[in-house]
Amino acid sequence: MIKRPTIADVAQAAGVSPQTVSRAINNKGEISAETKERIMEIARQLGFRPSNIARSLVKQQTTTIGIVIPDITNPFFSEIVRGVEDLAHLHSYNVFLCNTDEVPERELSSIDSLLEKQVDGVILCSSRLEEVELASKLKEFPFAVLINREIEEIPEKVRVISFDDRLGMCMAVTHLVQRGHRHIAFLAGPERSRSGQKRLSGYYSCLKDNGISIDPGLVNFCEPSFEGGLHTLQKLLDAHPEVTAVLCYNDLVAIGAIREILTRNLSIPADLSVIGFDDIPMAALVHPPLTTLRMPKREVGIIAMKILIDLVEGNHPTEYNKIFLPELIIRGSTN
Amino acid sequence: MIKRPTIADVAQAAGVSPQTVSRAINNKGEISAETKERIMEIARQLGFRPSNIARSLVKQQTTTIGIVIPDITNPFFSEIVRGVEDLAHLHSYNVFLCNTDEVPERELSSIDSLLEKQVDGVILCSSRLEEVELASKLKEFPFAVLINREIEEIPEKVRVISFDDRLGMCMAVTHLVQRGHRHIAFLAGPERSRSGQKRLSGYYSCLKDNGISIDPGLVNFCEPSFEGGLHTLQKLLDAHPEVTAVLCYNDLVAIGAIREILTRNLSIPADLSVIGFDDIPMAALVHPPLTTLRMPKREVGIIAMKILIDLVEGNHPTEYNKIFLPELIIRGSTN
DNA sequence: CTGTTAGCGCCTTCAT
DNA sequence: ATGAAGGCGCTAACAG
Numbered sequence: 001m002i003k004r005p006t007i008a009d010v011a012q013a014a015g016v017s018p019q020t021v022s023r024a025i026n027n028k029g030e031i032s033a034e035t036k037e038r039i040m041e042i043a044r045q046l047g048f049r050p051s052n053i054a055r056s057l058v059k060q061q062t063t064t065i066g067i068v069i070p071d072i073t074n075p076f077f078s079e080i081v082r083g084v085e086d087l088a089h090l091h092s093y094n095v096f097l098c099n100t101d102e103v104p105e106r107e108l109s110s111i112d113s114l115l116e117k118q119v120d121g122v123i124l125c126s127s128r129l130e131e132v133e134l135a136s137k138l139k140e141f142p143f144a145v146l147i148n149r150e151i152e153e154i155p156e157k158v159r160v161i162s163f164d165d166r167l168g169m170c171m172a173v174t175h176l177v178q179r180g181h182r183h184i185a186f187l188a189g190p191e192r193s194r195s196g197q198k199r200l201s202g203y204y205s206c207l208k209d210n211g212i213s214i215d216p217g218l219v220n221f222c223e224p225s226f227e228g229g230l231h232t233l234q235k236l237l238d239a240h241p242e243v244t245a246v247l248c249y250n251d252l253v254a255i256g257a258i259r260e261i262l263t264r265n266l267s268i269p270a271d272l273s274v275i276g277f278d279d280i281p282m283a284a285l286v287h288p289p290l291t292t293l294r295m296p297k298r299e300v301g302i303i304a305m306k307i308l309i310d311l312v313e314g315n316h317p318t319e320y321n322k323i324f325l326p327e328l329i330i331r332g333s334t335n
Numbered sequence: 336m337i338k339r340p341t342i343a344d345v346a347q348a349a350g351v352s353p354q355t356v357s358r359a360i361n362n363k364g365e366i367s368a369e370t371k372e373r374i375m376e377i378a379r380q381l382g383f384r385p386s387n388i389a390r391s392l393v394k395q396q397t398t399t400i401g402i403v404i405p406d407i408t409n410p411f412f413s414e415i416v417r418g419v420e421d422l423a424h425l426h427s428y429n430v431f432l433c434n435t436d437e438v439p440e441r442e443l444s445s446i447d448s449l450l451e452k453q454v455d456g457v458i459l460c461s462s463r464l465e466e467v468e469l470a471s472k473l474k475e476f477p478f479a480v481l482i483n484r485e486i487e488e489i490p491e492k493v494r495v496i497s498f499d500d501r502l503g504m505c506m507a508v509t510h511l512v513q514r515g516h517r518h519i520a521f522l523a524g525p526e527r528s529r530s531g532q533k534r535l536s537g538y539y540s541c542l543k544d545n546g547i548s549i550d551p552g553l554v555n556f557c558e559p560s561f562e563g564g565l566h567t568l569q570k571l572l573d574a575h576p577e578v579t580a581v582l583c584y585n586d587l588v589a590i591g592a593i594r595e596i597l598t599r600n601l602s603i604p605a606d607l608s609v610i611g612f613d614d615i616p617m618a619a620l621v622h623p624p625l626t627t628l629r630m631p632k633r634e635v636g637i638i639a640m641k642i643l644i645d646l647v648e649g650n651h652p653t654e655y656n657k658i659f660l661p662e663l664i665i666r667g668s669t670n
Numbered sequence: 671c672t673g674t675t676a677g678c679g680c681c682t683t684c685a686t
Numbered sequence: 687a688t689g690a691a692g693g694c695g696c697t698a699a700c701a702g
Contacts, residue, residue, distance in 0.1 A: 006695055017673045022697060030671060047475070052451040053397065054695035056388045057678050064431075064452070073417050073616075078408045085407070085434050089441070094448055096399075097432040099420050106424070113429055116387040117399070140382070226620050255620055262622070281408075282617045285561050285590055287597070341679055352689045357681065367687060389679035392694045 005046045014042045025050055056118065065308060066096040066114035068107060069125040075280040076250075076297060077125060080147065083301020084123060091309055093120075102128050111137050121308040123147060143311040145304045148195065159307050160321045161300055165195050168293040168326035169202030170209075172247055172275045175291075175328060177210045179335055181245040181273065185218040187232050187257060189249030193224070196249055199277070203247065215240075224249055229256025237264070244272060245334070251276035251283045254290055258333065269335035279329055288332030295326050340381045349377045360385055391453065400643060401431040401449035403442060404460040410615040411585075411632060412460060415482065418636020419458060426644055428455075437463050446472050456643040458482060461529075478646040480639045483530065494642050495656045496635055500530050503628040503661035504537030505544075507582055507610045510626075510663060512545045514670055516580040516608065520553040522567050522592060524584025528559070531584055534612070538582065550575075559584055564591025572599070579607060580669070586611035586618045589625055593668065604670035614664055623667030630661050 007025075011018040016039065023031045024039040025048075056062040067084055069077040081097065088095045096119060098110035107129060114122055121143035127134055134151060138144050138158055146160045154160055176184055186203050189196035200219065207214055218240060222232035229248060233256070237243060246261075248254035254276030261272050268274060268288050276283055279294035303322060310317035342360075346353040351374065358366045359374040360383075391397040402419055404412040416432065423430045431454065433445035442464060449457055456478035462469055469486060473479050473493055481495045489495055511519055521538050524531035535554065542549055553575060557567035564583060568591070572578060581596075583589035589611030596607050603609060603623050611618055614629035638657060645652035 007697095008695080018695090019674080019697080020672060023672085026697085032671060035671085049447075049450055049475070051392075051453060051695055053388060053391045053453050054678090055697075057386075057392055057680090057695080058697045060678075062388065071417070072407065072420070073410065073413045075408065075410070078413050081432070082406070082408050082434060085432060089433070089445065089448075092448065094431050094433075094452055096429050097416070097420060098424070098429075099417060110424065112384075113424075113427065115384055117429055118386060118388050140384075259620075259622070282620070285594075285617070286621060287594070342681095343679080353680080354682095354690080355688060358688085361681085365687060370687085386679055389694090390681075392679080392696090393681045395694075 004051075005048045006051070007048075010039065010043045010046060010048050013046060014039050060118075061312075062118050062120055063092060064094050064096065064117065064119050065305070065312075066098060066110075066117075066119045066122045067125070068098045068100060068110055068114075068122065068127070070100050070102045070128075072097065072099055075282075076278055076295075079297035080125060080301040080304070083298040083303075084305045085301075086298075087302050087305040087309070093305075093309070100128070102126075104128050104130075104133075108133070108137070115140050120312045121145070123304050123308060124149065143308060145308050147300060147304055150194070154321065157311065159304075159311070159317065161304055161307075161324065162322075163195070163295050163300075163324050163326060165198035165326075166202035166205070168277065168295075168328075169199045169247070170206040171326065171328045172293060173203060173206040173210065175330070175334065176245045176247075176273060176275070177212065179273070182212060183215075183218065183240070183242045184212075184245045184247060185220070185233075185236055185240065185243045186247045187222050187229055187236070187249055187253050188219050189222060189224045189253065191221045193249075196221075199249065218243065222249065222253060224253060226252050226256040226259070229253030230260045231256075233257045233260045237261075246272060246274050248274065248276050251278050251280045251290060251292055254292065254333075255282065255286055258286065258288070258290070268333050273334040275334060277326075283329075284331065291331045291334040292329050293326040294329050296324050300324055339386075340383045341386070342383075345374065345378045345381060345383050348381060349374050395453075396647075397453050397455055398427060399429050399431065399452065399454050400456045400458065400640070400647075401433060401445075401452070401454045402458040402460070403433045403435060403445055403449070403462070405435050405437045405463075407432065407434055410617075411613055411630070414632035415460060415636040415639075418633035418638075419640045420636075421633075422637050422640040422644070428640075428644070435463070437461075439463050439465075439468075443468070443472075450475050455647045456480070458639050458643060459484065478643060480643050482635060482639055485529075489656065492646065494639075494646070494652065496639055496642075497658050498530070498630050498635075499658050499660050500533035501537035501540070503612065503630075503663075504534045504582070505541040506661065506663045507612075507628060508538060508541040508545065510665070510669065511580045511582075511608060511610070512547065514608070517547055518550075518553065518575070518577045519547075519580045519582060520555070520568075520571055520575065520578045521582045522557050522564055522571070522584055522588050523554055524557060524559045524563075524588065526556045528584075531556075534584065553578065557584065557588060559588060561587050561591040561594070564588035565595045566591075568592045568595045572596075581607060581609050583609065583611050586613045586615045586625060586627055589627065589668075590617065590621050593621065593623070593625070603668050608669040610669060612661075618664075619666065626666045626669040627664050628661040629664045631659050635659055 100107040222228040276292035611627035
């Protein structure tokens with residue numbers, strides 16, 4: 001490979017000092033328009049590109065951020081990442097992407113690599129780190145935004161963005177109760193999932209608020225997948241044929257539930273209503289189209305990045321520890 | 336923020352020279368085991384982290400690569416990216432993610448930012464740049480891998496990975512012909528899509544090989560979306576009721592086609608067979624489950640990254656300009 | 671408006 | 687086995 005030209009090469013070719021070239025390429029005012037023109041032209045001819053690496057070393061700023069998520073193939077996270085990258089690109093930041101598969105070791109090593117790369121900030125989604133470990137890593141970053149993960153003490157340079165899972169669940173329950181449902185099952189996802197726990201608590205409290213007696217047998221934990229929804233509903237319906245509506249931990253579980261219901265030659269929503277969570281693209285395309293709670297995923301990504309940029313660039317972030325509200329999208333799977 | 340400790344700080348605390356610390360953290364042999372131990376312990380206490388920025392400036396290597404794709408929310412690309420990041424992480428590389436939305440200006444500015452960040456290499460997916468522009472940018476990277484995009488002259492430091500779209504289409508056509516279909520429609524996707532063109536040419540040549548007369552009216556271009564499939568098939572079926580099978584540009588188009596067919600109270604596959612392309616996760620979950628051509632997306636990502644690492648690290652890459660073959664996944668939408 | 675000096679944190683090279 | 691000098695490409699700070 002041919003060595004890329006440096007600022008010094010341009011300077012020599014233009015017969016000026018390196019500093020003058022620096023001023024030209026950085027649009028600093030203190031330079032005559034014509035020398036600047038001339039230098040830029042020479043730089044172009046030489047194919048000069050400023051080295052962000054060298055610049056970063058001096059400024060101790062990399063215009064780079066990291067985003068850490070469980071899995072980019074999960075549409076929930078890819079939407080968030082898209083929002084993040086859109087705003088990053090608009091502000092000339094670059095984004096390091098790290099997948100963790102919810103494996104704490106991989107999350108830790110990814111975080112360490114971002115630290116060594118000296119990112120200006122990091123966005124952590126659904127972190128599975130323990131409280132102490134998380135707090136300790138957070139300290140090492142200049143700034144951080146947490147999405148979908150609470151911590152006990154929020155350091156000054158950290159912001160937290162979350163979804164109001166309890167409210168979302170309550171909107172779903174209310175929707176069903178208003179339509180006359182009294183036996184509402186809940187396929188609750190993995191038992192240790194934090195958002196699952198919040199949704200479960202919303203389920204219980206909202207049923208209570210509506211004066212509906214609680215039957216713990218109507219709640220089943222399950223894998224957060226199509227198969228998880230299908231198999232778990234199978235067992236649940238066998239044991240509880242009185243059920244007329246099924247709430248689901250996420251859309252994939254809901255789509256599995258739909259399949260199980262149709263397999264039994266029951267009809268949706270006439271015999272059984274189904275509600276999902278997340279509003280992934282698939283939700284609108286299955287048959288019947290799925291009523292679900294839309295989480296504003298891309299918006300969350302955009303806001304997270306906006307906050308991070310404000311933090312990095314020393315502006316006063318307008319947004320603090322935002323809580324996003326889900327929106328009930330009523331489609332064909334509920335009556 | 337507290338200034339992070341440098342190699343010099345550790346050196347001072349340990350009463351040795353910076354160089355010795357460097358040797359310790361880099362596992363160079365020329366250092367006694369005990370001083371190394373001692374230095375590492377002190378480094379740990381101080382919370383020292385090597386600066387990859389400074390290191391990159393010296394070595395002119397960043398252990399960073401870039402991947403440029405149209406849209407991370409498209410499951411086709413998120414799978415590829417996942418494969419790339421998995422292998423990158425395994426080899427301690429970090430990955431810059433850039434979305435282009437197929438807008439050449441955004442692709443160009445993303446590429447420029449990667450160049451300034453001095454990535455060790457880049458992976459370009461489905462690039463929409465013109466031949467000349469692409470060739471010119473490619474020259475600036477140390478190494479590059481192209482996925483799903485041909486170029487006329489392949490520079491020495493560039494590798495090309497593609498999918499055999501023609502073969503895939505031929506597998507689909509043959510599958511249908513063997514089952515007795517003679518009137519096979521093709522919802523061909525956007526007219527300017529390169530993979531669409533390859534599939535179309537496969538469609539024509541394979542029909543010909545099977546001695547089936549070609550009716551250009553059975554080919555309709557369409558948006559590569561659910562709605563595109565639905566609306567285009569609507570028009571096509573109105574004009575050509577003799578059709579008994581529908582090939583689709585991708586799975587989304589196929590799922591739209593399925594919806595249109597079911598809306599007409601026709602049954603699948605009894606009245607009409609449908610085949611998609613890509614095998615996105617949704618394909619297996621719709622009803623009926625979609626017969627489709629699986630592209631080994633994650634594997635492609637892994638291989639692309641493997642080749643890139645080999646290139647960067649000066650190994651002789653075992654793989655050259657690989658062509659991946661699709662696999663026909665037969666499910667319920669064909670008889 | 672332009673140039674000079676120094677240093678960002680680390681590694682390469684050569685000495686000791 | 688350890689240390690000293692120099693430089694990677696750039697910009698901040700100061701001088702002129």
